[in-house]
Amino acid sequence: MTGLRPTTSHWGAYGVRVGPDGGITVVPHPDDPAPSPLLGNVPGGLRHPTRVARPAVRRGWLEHGPGPAGTRGREEFVELDWDEALDLVAAELDRVRREHGNQAIFGGSYGWASAGRFHHAQSQLHRFLNTIGGFTSSRNSYSLGTSLVLLPHLVGSADEVLRAASSWPTIVENTELIVAFGGIPAKNVFVTPGGVTRHGTPGYLAALAASRVEMALVSPLRADLPDGLDTRWYPIVPATDVALMLGLAHTLAAEDRHDRAFLDRYTVGFGEVESYLLGRADGVVRDAAWAASICGIPAADIVGLARRMAARRTLITVTWSLQRIEHGEQPVWAALTLAAMLGQIGLPGGGFGHGYGSMGDVGDPGPTGRIPYLPQGRNPVSAFIPVARIADMLLHPGARYDYDGDRYTYPDIRLVHWAGGNPFHHHQDLFRLRRAFARPDTIIVHEPYWTSTARHADVVLPVTTTLEREDIGGGRRDTHLHAMHRAVAPVGAARDDYDILAGLAGRLGVVDAFTEGRDARGWIEHLYTAWRADLVRRGTDVPAFEEFWAAGEYRLPGGPGHHTLFERFRADPDAHPLATPSGRIELFSATVASFGYPDCPGHPVWLEPTEWTGAPRAAAYPLHLIANQPGTRLHSQLDGGAVSQAAKIAGREAVRLHPADAAARGIAAGDVVRVFNDRGGCLAGAVLTDELRPGVVQLPTGAWFDPLDEDPADEHGEGSPPGAGLCVHGNPNVLTADVPTSRLSQGCVGQHALVEVERWTDEPPRLTVDAPPRLVPRPGRGGTL
Template sequence: MPSPTTSHWGAYSVRTAADGGIAVQPHPADPAPSPLLGNVPGALRHRTRVARPAVRRGWLEHGPGPSPRRGLDAFVEVGWDEALDLLAAELDRVRTGHGNEAVFGGSYGWASAGRFHHAQSQLHRFLNGFGGYTSSRNSYSLGTSLVLLPHLVGDADAVLRAGSSWPTIVEHTELIVAFGGIPEKNVFVTPGGVTRHGTPGALAELAARGVGVALISPLRADLPPSLDADWFPLVPATDVALMLGLSHTLLAENLHDQDFLDRCTVGADEFAAYLHGRADGVVKDADWAAALCGIDADRIRALARRMAGSRTLVTVTWSLQRIQHGEQPVWAALALAALLGQIGLPGGGFGHGYGSMGDVGDHGPQTRLPYLSQGRNPVGTFIPVARIADMLLNPGTGYTYDGADYTYPDIRLVYWAGGNPFHHHQDLSRLRRAFARPDTVVVHEPYWTSSARHADIVLPTTTTLEREDLGSGRRDTHLIAMHQAVEPVGEARDDYLILADLARRLGFEEQFTEGRTAREWIEHLYTGWATGFRRAGHPVPDFEEFWTAGEYELPAGPSRFTLFEAFRADPEGARLATPSGRIEIASAAVAGFGHADCPGHPVWLEPDEWPGAAAAARYPLHLIANQPATRLHSQLDVGAVSRAAKVAGREAVRLHPDDAAARDVRDGDVVRIFNDRGACLAGAVLTGDVRPGVVQLPTGAWFDPVVDADGGVLCVHGNPNVLTADVPSSHLSQGCTGQHALVELERLAGPPPPVTVTSPPPLLRKDQL
């Protein structure tokens, strides 16, 4: 019998073969199964699986302490009891000598889609029972928007989780102006799982209806080819200039909706004054915008007129806020949509994240799902999630976040479970230096990723298919019984069992486990959820019936809804949670923080790295480091789908033929991409679907560094984060800026160094020391 399960890229079932291999089958209700399922079979028992607990040789021989050898040393395999005894003693030493604030509970990452075996929840529950820890706040994906949007509309989730549904858009929208496009590659992923991928079908319906789309992106692949697109291949990082030029045209030609601005917004006059240049003498009209963004001024004016004459949806992908001054694209797009006056109208208005995640625009049920309580963290210290290197390198240094002042703590122990910072963080040379600072780094990992290789204690964890769980995601249509399909690899254990054994050694096992096994917890979580669901009038089976059936289809919710529809109809009765109760095109609160890099209304601010910057003289190519099409972040990079997309065994970099010819680069060549921060190797793919002067290298290739005598790093596998800058979006949000960087590219002379990250690091036995 096939075993049901789910994942962040879709629900599926597993059949095992006599040789120990597996075959996967998408859920029969899924109209558009994710191609990423093809990574699962080959990755399950790949040679990079961590088979036994391992301790970095230098840490084992010399004890805890800062070390530049992290990422370079061999590892010594030890038994579980020894590993857990060492870790329990180290946790106790740090807590006793430095306090719980000295423990950083990283655990930022996607890991399992299960509701119980959720690595973040497991680790944070453990650390809360241990006495607390320094935590992180927000996400790399949305660190900027999560801070900004409450100032503009009162509630980030109102935009990010309840945007207009695809059926509403398909039925009513006439024109989509898509800043950053609607990249179909991203819609196969949803946190917690998805049973029915609906966005590909919605995009096909838009194409069938002939809905117009203005694609605002340097990459043509940011929109499915089936959609009728008017492509505006603008200069990267100049979206705000284009938005301001469009806004000025609407005002100058009296195409804006003054009644909507008066009823539903504040700050429109201040924004208009900025557009007209009354303070700085610079009029932000279409001609001004054209000089910055590389789009003809007449096309800008024509687009503004078309927007005003159509039911228009203005969308911004999450990628646009992952840059320096990333607040501005979101804010300026909201202001542009407000000028059109269509916010709250079916098919019109503003959206943020269509094409960034599979559940944006989805109309599946919004149902409270079973979850494991993490408890309360007694330690209040936190950092914005993308500031981990700053924290480790600069203990005691102050920083600002959302209008308040904070100080970085002195971290002695980093505990990570279910994530890979050497995938999602920027400037990996700097991150390597930062990871050399703590006394101890602990990682739970199924695979020998770079995060595991930069740890001191590595504990092997099971994958989804090697344990039981419950699975469902935001707006998912089903709750899935995730059956164990195969035996664990080597000595791998689930996070719960590892942490329960640690809690026993540290004296709080009963508090952590509440006397339950993992299976008992799964049944307990389901039963508690089902009881509440039945009270709401829904027929829910008991646990055994659910487990045998393998799934429970959740009751459907409404299919058509519009962002801010109730607010538009009654701005006073449905006031937003902003100081004014309205959409804040200008925010007195943000202005009051006094940040030059994020003033009180949308503005054009030159980033440090864009084609108009001084650094472009040495590094004339603009790198876009976007999400990959062949995996979820760095997960299962050793899987078949991910491997098949490599070029010469490296990540593929896409560049325009003119840029390739100028550098004597041919299709399939191994090239070196570099700037002052580092370098990486990649395989060249020539295409006219990128703007000249732009190169596109997706994130997620497992970091495979060659470190020279001066500490310079060359990633031979193609991880672009050796090139991106570890600087915050602004003093307001401290969000990450990993989407863009200035680089140069050259054809590699001579044979490239081998890729080694697809094999384990050197592993020793204790008798070999």
């Protein structure tokens, strides 16, 4: 990295070379065997036209004061100087907490933002809000909202299953058959919170190909496993994985190929599962023929796969995407049950895995020690929501909801303070979210770019990007801790989140509690020094801060090897019981059953998605949409970058259709099409491929939401009726349902929807997301800073 300014990102470490014209060149870290293609988005994002140049306030809020406003997302903004903007924000925060209490402030601030550990926007905001009395928070994640609640009931821990799974080297050495529900999508393995210096998963997948490990890909999308592997593709009907799993389980039980001794010693509840498989209570036998009628895989193939699974060292893995559907608990629970029936849980390279191919650090053998982080303090407010229930909270204050065995009440939110995220990317039913965002009195957003979230705010505060500030960064299994040097000066009037919040803290009388007397560099050095001292006490030689900063990185110690949760448990279940009521794997959970949730009973079951319910709706929208993660960006980040833009069709996101489905609708490759259902529609560019199941269309998330405005909403945000909205850029979350996975976890269901597709015959509406909204200077002040 000599001569480069080092930094890192969620998609990997790199160096920056600044040219004489201020442009930058990005160079991958030399230790990275498979640098992420997403690095190609970085140069074009630095000074993109959508950068927020100055603090800006929605004109209606500035002129009429706080209150619900259906014109959010449609109005022009007035640019202010920093002092006036911070004065306004501080006064509004103070008003809301005095008049309504701190629970009326929502600081969920869900998002990825920077890979830096100090300038972690969510931590910064939460620390600030805690110093002024707290806030209503959010729990869990859109990625794993279901599994994080379910797994503790089944195996006592979510984190060890998700973060300490069997390593890729162990799998390469021992596994004979991988049954990959949802595949192992190579596009996802470049991304990890905090990043990884060495992207190892592509190499391990190549090693699997060389060793001729047999792969069973269960997915509607052939691309969910890379080419070159010994793969048999099972192009399943979307959202029917549980039916297939139950058919496999029935075959194992009916042919006595299941491991009774393992089930008796290590699990509880198989009797209830077996009764369900055999239909003892309802007369429905969940055999291969039954499963075939639902999932579209021939019964003979189901039987054959079950027999191969029982005869080989088999790893059953489930991607995170499978739990982002209605009843998303069931595929995770059913896969765990299937693995338990094989009796291989805890064996090297066998058993159950969750998330291989969903994130770059799943299966990574790198270090597990904690890296420096910013303390957030204690939140005095107990109110919270499951993260994906934000629209319900804003639209229905005071309503009751179930969550993990308890009943809660949605708070009455008057102010939303958001930093480092973009809910108009990751939430579902975006036109409903738009109505929800009309409800609060005030929305404050910190953003480098004019995303749709920023456009729907009342106050937008411009923040720096990673390249415009100093930090320290690294991921959960990274081999390095990185010094993130500032490469360029801030664009426009952008400030760090820390500087912004320190300014607010000063106005609200809590600056000492928030800053502890340190500037940003002082905090970075303090966090590193405290982290270093802990390692030195444990006998690790770690350089002082000055040496680390000058070197640009520190190679983290590998540490001793570890045994996974299941390996320890299998070795001695009495000495290492699971943190479940029984101490065993709970194939039937009496605790979950006691909640009485019909959408999540006490053992894995097949539940048809309500999205399919009713023949008229299914007939109107006969195509299954898969809204998966993009391969050209991280979520919606840097959508204006070169890699993301190169994959667009006519400036719109690309939607993939089977040639037979396209021909039936008169659609040709490159056509602009409308993808729609009764929630809304979006325009996309058609790509034809036979590498997906007929009847399936695939449109990745992350295109910046660009609504075509027709009828403005009223002051309460009711606006146009459901289904009337159109995103002209191709965001599939205008089509997905904003309903929970179940009453147990309240996770998101954004992976699937039923849709129809038609060729767009008019001139496509122009895009607006590639430029800022209309900006005007403060009257009488010239808009100067």
